[in-house]
Amino acid sequence: MALIVLVGPMGAGKTTVGTLLAKKLRLPFKDSDAEIEARTGADIPWIFDVEGEQGFRDRETQVLKDLLAMPEGVIATGGGIVMREENRVLLKPVQVVYLRASLNEQLRRTANDRKRPLLQTENPRAVLERLMTIRDPLYRDIATQIIETDGANSRSIATKLARQY
Numbered sequence: 679m680a681l682i683v684l685v686g687p688m689g690a691g692k693t694t695v696g697t698l699l700a701k702k703l704r705l706p707f708k709d710s711d712a713e714i715e716a717r718t719g720a721d722i723p724w725i726f727d728v729e730g731e732q733g734f735r736d737r738e739t740q741v742l743k744d745l746l747a748m749p750e751g752v753i754a755t756g757g758g759i760v761m762r763e764e765n766r767v768l769l770k771p772v773q774v775v776y777l778r779a780s781l782n783e784q785l786r787r788t789a790n791d792r793k794r795p796l797l798q799t800e801n802p803r804a805v806l807e808r809l810m811t812i813r814d815p816l817y818r819d820i821a822t823q824i825i826e827t828d829g830a831n832s833r834s835i836a837t838k839l840a841r842q843y
């Protein structure tokens with residue numbers, strides 16, 4: 679039985695790779711952001727607006743706990759999942775794949791995106807850079823595997839991962 683969690687920055691391809699991987703392994707796929715939105719009945723920008731980032735993070739931790747209770751499946755997480763120590767403790771015993779992407783790729787893949795509140799700023803590059811400085815060591819700390827996604831397509835990453843399970 680496999681429970682696989684994908685972590686990494688915004689624009690790393692966690693949702694795309696996770697969907698493909700789950701299909702290949704015939705496992706359920708869950709996306710923590712989608713789950714938060716479904717439970718709240720509102721989208722992420724609305725949650726940030728009304729409840730603040732703190733409110734979003736509270737919801738995220740609850741969803742993570744519930745998703746990790748699944749006996750098997752593929753879970754794509756939001757880029758900030760590693761910000762809370764509580765979440766990192768929950769993820770430590772699990773198979774965690776860190777999908778890495780360069781800053782340029784993160785920027786390219788999130789360009790013109792309106793659904794990520796943290797990037798609704800004059801200078802998304804500076805935000806992504808700052809977040810990576812903080813989060814890269816945290817992703818590494820909990821990862822059982824690190825995959826560089828620059829120059830690789832999601833299908834080939836999912837195929838490679840699926841061979842291991």
Ligand code: S3P
Nearest residue numbers: 687688689711756757758794795
């Ligand atoms: C966030 C990443 C987003 C989403 C929210 C906050 C972050 O998920 O959870 O906007 O803090 O990096 P993706 O990584 O799927 O874009």
